[in-house]
Amino acid sequence: MAVSAASSERGLAVVTGAAGVLGTRIAARLAEDCHDLLLVDLDPAVSDTAEKIAAASGRSALACVADLTSAQGADAVARAASEGGGGVVVLVNNAGITRDGRIGDLEEADFAAVVEVNLTSAMRLTLALEDLLADGSAVINMSSRASLGNFGQANYVASKSGLVGLTRALALRWAPRVRVNAVAPSLIDTPMAHSMPERVLEKLVSRIPAGRIGLPDEVASIVAFLASPEASYITGQAIVACGGRSIAA
Amino acid sequence: MGETLVIRQPRLGEYYERVTQVLTDAFSQMRGAVLDGRAVVVVLDDRDLLGQGTVADAALATGLLGLVRAFALEGARPGWRVNALTHRGEEGDVEDHLDQLAGSALTGQLLRVGTEHLGRVWP
Numbered sequence: 001m002a003v004s005a006a007s008s009e010r011g012l013a014v015v016t017g018a019a020g021v022l023g024t025r026i027a028a029r030l031a032e033d034c035h036d037l038l039l040v041d042l043d044p045a046v047s048d049t050a051e052k053i054a055a056a057s058g059r060s061a062l063a064c065v066a067d068l069t070s071a072q073g074a075d076a077v078a079r080a081a082s083e084g085g086g087g088v089v090v091l092v093n094n095a096g097i098t099r100d101g102r103i104g105d106l107e108e109a110d111f112a113a114v115v116e117v118n119l120t121s122a123m124r125l126t127l128a129l130e131d132l133l134a135d136g137s138a139v140i141n142m143s144s145r146a147s148l149g150n151f152g153q154a155n156y157v158a159s160k161s162g163l164v165g166l167t168r169a170l171a172l173r174w175a176p177r178v179r180v181n182a183v184a185p186s187l188i189d190t191p192m193a194h195s196m197p198e199r200v201l202e203k204l205v206s207r208i209p210a211g212r213i214g215l216p217d218e219v220a221s222i223v224a225f226l227a228s229p230e231a232s233y234i235t236g237q238a239i240v241a242c243g244g245r246s247i248a249a
Numbered sequence: 250m251g252e253t254l255v256i257r258q259p260r261l262g263e264y265y266e267r268v269t270q271v272l273t274d275a276f277s278q279m280r281g282a283v284l285d286g287r288a289v290v291v292v293l294d295d296r297d298l299l300g301q302g303t304v305a306d307a308a309l310a311t312g313l314l315g316l317v318r319a320f321a322l323e324g325a326r327p328g329w330r331v332n333a334l335t336h337r338g339e340e341g342d343v344e345d346h347l348d349q350l351a352g353s354a355l356t357g358q359l360l361r362v363g364t365e366h367l368g369r370v371w372p
Contacts, residue, residue: 071357149318161315162308169307
């Protein structure tokens with residue numbers, strides 16, 4: 001059953017991985033763009049995030065602590081999203097983890113965990129929300145420049161590349177009712193980037209034509225654009241936000 | 250050098266829950282092959298790379314392509330040979346190209362058989 005977007009100014013936006021730095025910035029930006037929010041994370045700290053964004057923006061921001069690797073978790077998000085009765089206008093699949101390791105050393109369990117969280121869980125939630133997605137709604141999947149290939153991250157590369165396929169298939173399946181796109185950032189100033197040794201990070205940044213690491217707000221701006229009517233003719237695409245890294249030597 | 254490992258993308262249909270296990274199995278097989286000095290060719294349905302099939306098949310096809318790229322990048326120094334080959338339904342058309350790719354020194358390549366991919370995005 002399709003529902004129409006009318007319950008709030010620009011409707012409900014669901015953001016996963018919302019307790020993290022990038023998820024928080026994406027959520028805050030969508031609130032600035034007059035979306036009410038349902039913020040999802042495995043980390044209970046997502047409740048504090050929701051409170052802060054609600055206080056700062058004046059929008060409704062609810063938290064849902066859920067494990068999206070299970071059907072029960074996805075169903076819990078769907079129930080929470082349906083409570084307002086207005087449907088979902090924006091879904092941002094941002095939840096993700098890393099378990100880096102060279103191919104020769106990577107544990108199978110770590111490979112599977114990353115694919116399950118980053119890719120399969122995004123499919124599970126998106127399909128669970130299918131009937132709640134309003135006409136004209138937008139789904140944005142957080143892929144990565146690493147989807148083009150990266151060293152020491154075979155699991156992450158496979159998961160983020162898979163998200164691009166997911167994006168294309170859903171875009172075709174749901175057109176013209178729902179637009180589905182992906183954002184593929186490179187190094188962004190988050191704890192994930194700073195988890196690598198400082199000298200490695202410096203070396204990677206030196207290869208970025210833009211000359212610096214990307215900012216969470218810059219990624220949030222792309223998400224906000226793809227979520228907005230300004231992007232009404234864009235679907236099935238992956239926007240690479242990498243400061244030029246993907247074309248550099 | 251032993252026999253080339255050929256991984257053919259299985260059809261998942263609507264069973265997206267299988268994506269994690271199938272990708273994990275492919276990773277393990279590919280790792281075993283390259284560490285034994287064997288070449289790897291992953292055969293994919295080109296339509297799935299563009300999302301023209303089910304969600305699960307698209308996620309799997311592009312996930313496998315990501316694996317090919319990750320292995321080729323990390324294996325450049327030790328000389329691993331890992332490539333991908335696509336078809337559009339008639340898999341028999343790719344056999345000659347598969348043998349050529351398996352026997353070459355190339356790595357990290359995506360060979361798309363046919364012309365129907367032209368005018369569309371490069372996956």
